[in-house]
Amino acid sequence: MPSMPLAFPAPLAPFASKAEATRGRLHPEEESSGRTPFQRDRDRVLHTVAFRRLKHKTQVFVFHEGDHYRTRLTHSLEVSQIARAMARTLKLDEDLAEVVALGHDLGHPAFGHTGEDVLIEMMEGAGGFDHNAQTLRLLTKLERQHGAYPGLNLTWEALEGTVKHNGPLIGEHRTKDKPLPLAIEEYAEKHDLWLHAWPSLEAQLAALSDDIAYNNHDCDDGLRAGLITFDEAMDVPLIGPALHAAQKDWPGEPREVQIAEAVSSLIGRMVADVLGETRARLEALNPQSADDIRLAGRATAAFSEGMTEELKVLRGFLFERVYRHYKVNQVRSQAKRIVRDLFVLFRDEPEVLPPAWFERQRGESMQKRKRVICDYIAGMTDRYAIHEHKRLFDLSRSFI
Structure with a gap:
């Protein structure tokens, strides 16, 4: 029986990424008759072990500090919702925007940026560590769901968008002045992801949805956790005016309701700002294809200049009052010791590794052994890392 034709969405903007025009997958395969390639990409990410683990990985607060604070999983879902809504407004491919949003944080280790800092330290001279490069390793190597190839075999557009969603990684327009992570360099040798160019508009x-989500939910979580007070936040750009408006509009409601109203309003304001600035840049560029976006020489989707300046002040406030609050620092200090202790133990006594991971590093050079250990620890959740540290370093628990 002949396969049904692919069912694609309504006509997209001419500069949108089109699933029917995808550059394909590294390992060719027959596409589904009921889902577009980007829908399949999204579904593959959702079914990964790495995605499930995000529910117990730190955003700001370690999992045991409160069930109502954000985790990497809830953050990724919020990013996905915002990205999909903006893509729909601009008549882009919503599924591609969603798969990049859902997959962008898969490579974060236990304890968020704190865990990453330790892995960077421990992997010095052994290829380094970068959470974005680790995401690529997961998507193309570490996750095994198919017998024919390692990784998920995502489309070129999904991998490109995930790896360089923040901008070009090489060339004159690169957004960060640091060496290309080894994992990305090695993969690009066999699958050219145009690392010199901007990603698709969906990516x-x-x-930007990531920026909108974390700035707002870190304000929300910081206020609810008592790390910042309502009065302190009232004087900060963006969140301050939103809180003033919520207090004026809902004077009789409890603080948590006013905070929720303020955050909702601020998300709407930031989304509107991105859409306005992006439309203006699209009008100036007049792109006729997705590659016109990639080769534009600058980001096409962006915050306005005014919003960018206000965000700098807000981020500075959050850095000082939330991310470096003494209570958060106390937990960060514990997290650093846990990750460092585990890495050193597995490096010096690999026989305590689980059998599958022990076999991966057996007989390898020290550099490759460290990469195996790094992959193992980077995949840990906060909960699992804490449990393993107690089991391996607390004699009273060593036989439990």
Whole structure:
């Protein structure tokens, strides 16, 4: 029986990424008759072990500090919702925006940026560590769901968008002045992801959705956790005016309701700002294809200049009052010791590794052994890392 034709969405903007025009997959395969390639990409990410683990990985607060604070999983879902809404407004491919949003944080280790800092330290001279490069390793190597190839075999557009959603990684327009992570360099040798160019507009929107989500939910979580007070936040750009408006509009409601109203309003304001600035840049560029976006020489999706300046002040406030609050620092200090202790133990006594991981590093050079250990620890959740540290370093628990 002949396969049904692919069912694609309504006509997209001419500069949108089109699933029917995808550059394909590294390992060719027959596409589904009921889902577009980007829908399949999204579904493959959702079914990964790495995605499930995000529910117990730190955003700001370690999992045991409160069930109502954000985790990497809830953050990724919020980013996905914002990215999909903006993509729909601009008549882009919503599924591509969603897969980049859902997959962008898969490579974060236990304890968030704190865990990453320790892995960077421990992997010095052994290829380094970068959470974005680790995401690529997961998507193309570490996750095994198919017998024919390692990884998920995502489309070129999904991998490109995930790896460089924040901008070009090489060339004159690169957004960060640091060496290309080894994992990305090695993969690019066999699958050219145009690392010199900007990603698709869908991926750019996913990156901005990440900014919108974490700035707002870190304000929300910081206020609810008592790390910052309502009065302190009232004087800060963006969140301050939103809180003033919520207090004026809902004077009789409890603080948590006013905070929720303020955050909802601020998300709407930031989304509107991105859409306005992006439309203006699209009008100036007049792109006729997705590659016109990639080769534009600058980001096409962006915050306005005014919003960018206000965000700098807000981020500075959050850094000082939330991310470096003494209570958060106390937990960060514990997290550093846990990750460092585990890495050193597995490096010096590999026989305590689980059998599958022990076999991966057996007989390898020290550099490759460290990469195996790094992959193992980077995949840990906060809960699992804490449990393993207690089991391996607390004699009273060593036989439990």
